Amino acid sequence: MFMEKILIIDDDKISLKVIKEILDRLGYKTLQAENGEAGLALVRSEQPDLVITDFQMPGIDGLEVLSEIRKLNIGIPVILLTGYGDVVLTIKSIQLGAFDYLEKPIDPAQLKNIVHLALNSVKVSSGLNEVKFEDASSESMMESNILVGKTPQMKEIFKNIGRISLNKVNVLIQGETGTGKELIARLIHYSGVTANQPLVIVNCSALTETLLESELFGHVKGSFTGSIRDKKGKFELAGEGSIFLDEISEISLNTQVKLLRVIQELEFERVGGEEVIPMKARIIAASNKNLEALIKEGKFREDLYYRLKVFTIDLPPLRERKEDIRDLIIHFLHKLNKRFNRNVVKIGEGVIDLLKAHNWHGNVRELENTILQAIVMSKNDVLEVENITLNPRQNQGEEIKQELPRFRTIAELEKYHIKRILDEVKWNKLEASHILDITRPTLNAKIEKYNLIRG
Ligand SMILES: Nc1ncnc2c1ncn2[C@@H]1O[C@H](COP(=O)(O)OP(=O)(O)OP(=O)(O)O)[C@@H](O)[C@H]1O
Numbered sequence: 368m369f370m371e372k373i374l375i376i377d378d379d380k381i382s383l384k385v386i387k388e389i390l391d392r393l394g395y396k397t398l399q400a401e402n403g404e405a406g407l408a409l410v411r412s413e414q415p416d417l418v419i420t421d422f423q424m425p426g427i428d429g430l431e432v433l434s435e436i437r438k439l440n441i442g443i444p445v446i447l448l449t450g451y452g453d454v455v456l457t458i459k460s461i462q463l464g465a466f467d468y469l470e471k472p473i474d475p476a477q478l479k480n481i482v483h484l485a486l487n488s489v490k491v492s493s494g495l496n497e498v499k500f501e502d503a504s505s506e507s508m509m510e511s512n513i514l515v516g517k518t519p520q521m522k523e524i525f526k527n528i529g530r531i532s533l534n535k536v537n538v539l540i541q542g543e544t545g546t547g548k549e550l551i552a553r554l555i556h557y558s559g560v561t562a563n564q565p566l567v568i569v570n571c572s573a574l575t576e577t578l579l580e581s582e583l584f585g586h587v588k589g590s591f592t593g594s595i596r597d598k599k600g601k602f603e604l605a606g607e608g609s610i611f612l613d614e615i616s617e618i619s620l621n622t623q624v625k626l627l628r629v630i631q632e633l634e635f636e637r638v639g640g641e642e643v644i645p646m647k648a649r650i651i652a653a654s655n656k657n658l659e660a661l662i663k664e665g666k667f668r669e670d671l672y673y674r675l676k677v678f679t680i681d682l683p684p685l686r687e688r689k690e691d692i693r694d695l696i697i698h699f700l701h702k703l704n705k706r707f708n709r710n711v712v713k714i715g716e717g718v719i720d721l722l723k724a725h726n727w728h729g730n731v732r733e734l735e736n737t738i739l740q741a742i743v744m745s746k747n748d749v750l751e752v753e754n755i756t757l758n759p760r761q762n763q764g765e766e767i768k769q770e771l772p773r774f775r776t777i778a779e780l781e782k783y784h785i786k787r788i789l790d791e792v793k794w795n796k797l798e799a800s801h802i803l804d805i806t807r808p809t810l811n812a813k814i815e816k817y818n819l820i821r822g
């Protein structure tokens with residue numbers, strides 16, 4: 368029978384013995400070391416399946432053991448033994464990639480539980496292939512401008528970007544929030560004739576009318592309160608490059624008139640100024656609101672609309688191109704692993720299905736945030752279902768309609784709530800305990816107390 372090897376490192380001989388006996392009884396093979404150096408030597412020579420190390424030891428301490436093991440770049444899970452309630456150390460150990468930590472004195476049931484989970488996480492991982500990062504060698508500038516998508520809709524968009532980038536026509540990008548409008552704008556700018564010119568970004572919703580105008584066109588000294596010197600506007604700064612007008616639907620009708628004039632005459636003046644400045648930049652505008660609807664409501668000028676949409680790109684919401692989700696996950700793993708110094712390179716079973724079933728009202732940005740959270744929560748190199756938290760907002764409709772039973776006591780309410788959460792996560796106790804914000808032992812105790820059964 369295959370026996371898993373567990374290395375215990377602790378300078379306290381009694382503690383070493385206690386842990387060894389518990390693990391022996393559970394049928395694991397154990398190795399022991401009384402200090403960090405000896406422990407690391409055993410890690411190299413014996414390749415244990417799991418390391419349990421005390422934190423406080425003379426010489427190399429537990430955190431150093433942990434980071435040395437991480438440097439070896441082998442996926443051995445490490446469990447740290449800490450003093451009671453050492454929050455800072457706990458956080459640090461998890462940041463450094465510890466699987467979990469155990470507080471001394473050791474609770475045998477808890478030890479059994481964590482060891483089991485840790486070894487299991489390795490098994491989950493070893494059955495999965497690593498995902499390939501195709502763009503692993505690309506430069507960082509281009510990397511942040513990578514657009515992922517193989518669905519027909521996205522391929523069509525790539526082709527259009529190709530066409531647009533060779534001519535300096537104005538472009539209107541429309542799409543729900545988080546669909547990648549800004550990313551597309553960058554691509555248009557950097558992939559064609561404007562690549563070596565400036566790209567200037569203006570968020571039109573962030574400023575009041577006066578400030579937006581001064582921001583766009585610049586102003587001369589004294590033109591309004593607070594304008595203590597001449598200032599170039601974004602149109603001037605964009606030069607022969609591109610100006611990205613984000614959330615264009617938010618500009619006032621007054622400013623719309625001025626913008627229209629700039630586009631028609633290809634020149635403008637600074638606020639309060641007389642000098643005529645030529646306009647040579649390409650305008651890329653973006654909106655997550657339907658501009659045609661705003662025109663009907665009289666909130667957006669039709670003539671400006673047609674000037675902006677010489678070319679339009681309509682970005683489909685993520686739920687209409689779910690075939691891209693897998694590639695996007697891989698892309699974000701690659702991008703975020705680097706940023707957070709993690710190495711989550713495998714995708715757990717059920718993850719893709721779970722993510723494909725979601726509605727993604729926040730689109731690609733929501734997906735990126737979901738992956739980020741899961742990476743932060745993960746304890747090994749696998750993106751696992753239990754670490755994925757989806758925005759529940761969209762599924763609440765049914766829940767609200769469902770009538771709540773009438774409760775008399777707090778215990779009845781608690782029982783009902785715990786059962787509901789357990790059912791919701793299909794009795795994944797780890798996930799349930801996260802949601803309920805209680806420890807797993809506490810959850811187990813409540814399950815027993817209330818006689819909860821899976822049904
Ligand atoms: N096709 C894609 N491939 C890779 N990353 C993408 C893709 N689409 C969007 N992203 C990423 O998703 C995030 C959101 O994209 P972006 O900011 O461009 O959306 P947006 O449409 O401008 O959203 P909003 O309307 O809320 O401003 C960014 O981090 C972006 O890099």
Ligand SMILES: [Mg+2]
Nearest residue numbers: 545548549613
């Ligand atoms: Mg945006």
